[in-house]
Amino acid sequence: MDQSSSPVLEALAEYHRRGYVNFCPPGHKQGLGVDEEVRRVLGADVFRSDLLATGVLDDRTSGGRVLERAQELMADAVGADHAFFSTCGSSLSVKSAMMAVAAPGESMLIGRDAHKSVIAGLTLTGIRPVWVRPRWDGELHLAHPPSPEAFEQAFDEHPAAVGALVTSPSPYGTCSDLEAIAEICHRRGKPLVVDEAWGAHLPFHDELPTWAMDAGADVCVVSIHKMGAGFEQGSVFHLQGDLIDPVRLEQSADLLSTTSPNVLLFAAMDGWRRQMALRGEELLAAALQLADSTRREIDGLPGLEVLDDRLVAKEASHDLDRLQIMIDTLAAGISGYQASDWLRAERSINVGLSDHRRIVAQFTFADDPLSADQLVTALADLTRTALPTPKSVVLPDPGELELEQVTTPREAFFADQETVPARDAVGRIAAEQVTPYPPGIPAIVPGERITAGVVDYLRSGIEATMVVPDAADPAVRTIRVVRSDRGTDLP
Numbered sequence: 001m002d003q004s005s006s007p008v009l010e011a012l013a014e015y016h017r018r019g020y021v022n023f024c025p026p027g028h029k030q031g032l033g034v035d036e037e038v039r040r041v042l043g044a045d046v047f048r049s050d051l052l053a054t055g056v057l058d059d060r061t062s063g064g065r066v067l068e069r070a071q072e073l074m075a076d077a078v079g080a081d082h083a084f085f086s087t088c089g090s091s092l093s094v095k096s097a098m099m100a101v102a103a104p105g106e107s108m109l110i111g112r113d114a115h116k117s118v119i120a121g122l123t124l125t126g127i128r129p130v131w132v133r134p135r136w137d138g139e140l141h142l143a144h145p146p147s148p149e150a151f152e153q154a155f156d157e158h159p160a161a162v163g164a165l166v167t168s169p170s171p172y173g174t175c176s177d178l179e180a181i182a183e184i185c186h187r188r189g190k191p192l193v194v195d196e197a198w199g200a201h202l203p204f205h206d207e208l209p210t211w212a213m214d215a216g217a218d219v220c221v222v223s224i225h226k227m228g229a230g231f232e233q234g235s236v237f238h239l240q241g242d243l244i245d246p247v248r249l250e251q252s253a254d255l256l257s258t259t260s261p262n263v264l265l266f267a268a269m270d271g272w273r274r275q276m277a278l279r280g281e282e283l284l285a286a287a288l289q290l291a292d293s294t295r296r297e298i299d300g301l302p303g304l305e306v307l308d309d310r311l312v313a314k315e316a317s318h319d320l321d322r323l324q325i326m327i328d329t330l331a332a333g334i335s336g337y338q339a340s341d342w343l344r345a346e347r348s349i350n351v352g353l354s355d356h357r358r359i360v361a362q363f364t365f366a367d368d369p370l371s372a373d374q375l376v377t378a379l380a381d382l383t384r385t386a387l388p389t390p391k392s393v394v395l396p397d398p399g400e401l402e403l404e405q406v407t408t409p410r411e412a413f414f415a416d417q418e419t420v421p422a423r424d425a426v427g428r429i430a431a432e433q434v435t436p437y438p439p440g441i442p443a444i445v446p447g448e449r450i451t452a453g454v455v456d457y458l459r460s461g462i463e464a465t466m467v468v469p470d471a472a473d474p475a476v477r478t479i480r481v482v483r484s485d486r487g488t489d490l491p
């Protein structure tokens with residue numbers, strides 16, 4: 001296919017050339033009615049290109065196949081059979097993929113290091129999770145993605161499971177052995193869904209971790225806004241093979257989606273695909289080189305360690321996206337939360353992720369030596385700054401953070417509930433999810449039995465400034481639990 005074409009951008013240019021007058025949404029009429037201050041801050045062009053997708057950008061019958069052609073080009077660029085654009089983030093795409101694989105009451109193997117949108121998918125659908133546990137690294141206090149052996153064992157123990165879902169790369173950039181997991185699934189004729197929200201760029205450079213479609217996944221979900229150059233909320237799900245019905249996948253997305261998709265998002269995704277198809281290798285090679293030299297410079301700073309080879313081993317992560325620079329702050333005597341707050345307050349630098357002993361600085365092809373230098377200089381200044389001793393986060397034995405799933409998330413979410421003090425919630429079944437964000441991996445999932453360990457972890461984490469936005473009480477002084485402990489048997 002002609003990867004230099006860009007159907008959405010071309011249709012937008014044609015729309016502007018024709019000078020249409022619109023008697024249909026959006027009501028701002030391409031910015032004519034927009035408040036001056038809004039226009040001044042956001043810019044007139046944002047509104048000029050904010051159009052109805054069907055009936056304005058394309059005709060009433062979508063006869064120009066604008067979106068379809070853009071999706072076909074995306075699939076062609078990355079070697080998938082089908083690609084579907086979503087303007088509701090990977091949060092929607094991942095739920096759609098789950099609905100395309102399993103029906104209510106059926107079970108799926110899911111890595112427990114899943115994002116909260118997977119839990120939302122379980123709650124909406126009634127799919128039963130069979131959790132596959134990540135591997136806890138006691139030295140780094142970090143969970144590595146679950147191993148292929150763990151998936152093999154889970155399938156042996158739960159042969160009725162209809163498929164598997166893996167998150168890779170993790171928000172830290174660590175990766176699963178997708179090829180081995182895909183082989184385990186396919187030997188049983190079961191599909192593999194990969195939440196590759198952090199991996200939109202992977203197909204475009206060989207030195208990046210293996211992209212899920214090349215590893216044999218059936219569906220993979222990517223956020224174009226994370227490691228690509230789309231607007232926030234732009235996401236694509238890719239499909240290959242015949243284990244998942246493309247119509248079921250598309251109809252699942254249609255059930256969850258908006259009827260007013262934002263054309264700006266489509267245009268940016270289409271344009272990014274064109275950019276990657278034409279220049280991705282060159283742009284990503286430069287980004288990898290810059291990230292590599294930046295890693296070495298930061299690693300040379302006193303008290304800071306850039307995690308690299310220590311993350312990748314047989315009993316650890318399978319691979320690492322080196323554009324994600326994970327910096328351990330433990331030896332500097334400060335928490336990741338402190339480092340992140342200091343960088344923002346004192347140097348106007350924002351990092352993507354922070355936890356009790358790490359920050360992650362995300363590099364993309366949009367960075368340059370100037371932004372890299374700003375980061376290194378700021379971190380050097382940070383290492384010379386005296387910050388108060390951080391409040392410590394209680395990290396119990398990993399076993400205490402591996403909660404027993406007593407009912408499905410759906411049953412617990414819709415059950416009769418009560419709010420109890422966090423201490424009294426120990427031993428009770430959670431009715432809500434409780435998620436430190438970022439990275440967005442729930443510490444408690446609805447239907448899990450709450451342990452003292454997880455309460456200690458969350459309470460001490462919050463004292464140390466961890467943020468838990470989805471809990472009914474974000475301070476986690478109270479937790480919503482199921483009123484009666486009448487569980488149902490999970491598979």
Ligand SMILES: Cc1ncc(COP(=O)(O)O)c(C=O)c1O
Nearest residue numbers: 089090091115167171195197223
């Ligand atoms: C692993 C993972 N999956 C899915 C999502 C959801 O992606 P989006 O923000 O595009 O909805 C995220 C977001 O952080 C994520 O980290």
